Amino acid sequence: xxxxxxxxxxxxxxxxxxxxxxxxxxxxxxxxxxxxxxxxxxxxxxxxxxxxxxxxxxxxxxxxxxxxxxxxxxxxxxxxxxxxxxxxxxxxxxxxxxxxxxxxxxxxxxxxxxxxxxxxxxxxxxxxxxxxxxxxxxxxxxxxxxxxxxxxxxxxxxxx
Numbered sequence: 001x002x003x004x005x006x007x008x009x010x011x012x013x014x015x016x017x018x019x020x021x022x023x024x025x026x027x028x029x030x031x032x033x034x035x036x037x038x039x040x041x042x043x044x045x046x047x048x049x050x051x052x053x054x055x056x057x058x059x060x061x062x063x064x065x066x067x068x069x070x071x072x073x074x075x076x077x078x079x080x081x082x083x084x085x086x087x088x089x090x091x092x093x094x095x096x097x098x099x100x101x102x103x104x105x106x107x108x109x110x111x112x113x114x115x116x117x118x119x120x121x122x123x124x125x126x127x128x129x130x131x132x133x134x135x136x137x138x139x140x141x142x143x144x145x146x147x148x149x150x151x152x153x154x155x156x157x158x159x160x
Contacts, residue, residue: 002042004033060107061090061135064117065099067128076100079126088116099131110134 037043107113
């Protein structure tokens with residue numbers, strides 16, 4: 001694996017100067033490598049990992065299971081691409097098992113997410129069914145433990 005890419009995955013919040021120091025490269029070399037990764041479509045963006053329980057963001061997140069009818073000659077790709085283009089959709093994955101797509105959706109309220117599912121998603125020709133699961137709490141995001149969740153779940157010490 002590319003050493004700059006590996007460092008991005010393992011030490012995500014490092015600056016390019018810090019990355020250069022760890023990799024024993026110049027900062028210009030690291031920036032060139034990042035530019036190459038972007039140009040080749042490997043590095044699509046860099047996002048922070050947020051603990052939204054500490055911020056009153058008002059964002060509702062949901063995981064939606066979608067069953068589709070595959071299309072002749074294209075399978076699920078055209079429908080998945082169409083669904084992935086909606087602004088509400090954060091992520092879209094082709095899955096094996098009991099459903100075909102798993103999408104992660106953000107909305108301002110439960111009603112907004114429900115409206116997205118009933119008015120936009122379920123009305124697409126080829127969508128057979130949906131199952132919506134609202135995310136109530138996050139314990140780990142992209143490999144990072146959410147600290148409040150870990151602390152609240154510790155067992156109380158009981159003295160004999």
